[in-house]
Amino acid sequence: MPDLLLYIGNQNYSSWSLRPWLALTAAGIAFRHEVIPFDFPAGNPAIKAVSPSGRVPLLVDGDLKIWESLAIIEYAHELYPDAGVWPKDRAARADARAISAEMVSSFHALRNACPMNIRRPVRPIALPDGVKDNVARIEALWHERLDRFGGPFLYGAFSAADAMYAPVVNRFEIYALTDHPRTLAYMEAVKAHPAFAKWREAALAESWIVPEDEA
Known part of the structure; x- marks a missing residue:
């Protein structure tokens, strides 16, 4: 099974991180997450170190990196089409x-x-x-x-x-x-x-x- 790692921003503020985290969690999809806080005046350089776009969320599956919320959700649906990520109909x-x-x-x-x-x-x-x-x-x-x-x-x-x-x-x-x-x-x-x-x-x-x- 895939070993999925989701990098997210501050959970209090990061709306784009919430979206895929919530979709995957609600669907019962196993993944790990790591918070990289962005409370730095010029942004947190740790984000750029892992994310090609310099933004989170970022999903890592082996060598594959997916850095946009809806794209992450779609990838999870492709991995687990029966998990209920999207409606069945x-x-x-x-x-x-x-x-x-x-x-x-x-x-x-x-x-x-x-x-x-x-x-x-x-x-x-x-x-x-x-x-x-x-x-x-x-x-x-x-x-x-x-x-x-x-x-x-x-x-x-x-x-x-x-x-x-x-x-x-x-x-x-x-x-x-x-x-x-x-x-x-x-x-x-x-x-x-x-x-x-x-x-x-x-x-x-x-x-x-x-x-x-x-x-």
Whole structure:
């Protein structure tokens, strides 16, 4: 069996690290992980030492290195196609990949204004242009799939699509970005998932501080 090693950033802040870690953990895929904190003014040189892109997450499988969250998830699915990384139904799987790719390429206003921060108390902030539009689009995506597939997760059972949007769950909560009951119920389901709870526990135990993500 593959000996997978996933390099991740600070679990309190690294939204892109959370995504593949959560997808693999929820699917029961065995892997080791190593945290390389990025609370350095010019970045942590230890990341560049292992990652060709100078970024995390990075999955290492022997001589193979995969350095992008969605690519890591797809590789895990290829290794373990029956693990439930993606929905079993082909149409649902295609839809899940589409909304996951939208997460990668979109919602810049939300991501820039509202960094993921597991430790942060709930506190609203002044929202720049575009954030409310991002929130509305994400809620529409969530509600449509929850209605179509019956919940509690986007495609019924937890999948990589939920992992891709898990950092948004944190953002919606800590910046008080929504009060929609359907959204809040979905957020509670994600937060209650054992894999998310395990990540949160590790994040709360970290001592590193990234000042620009503490606004």
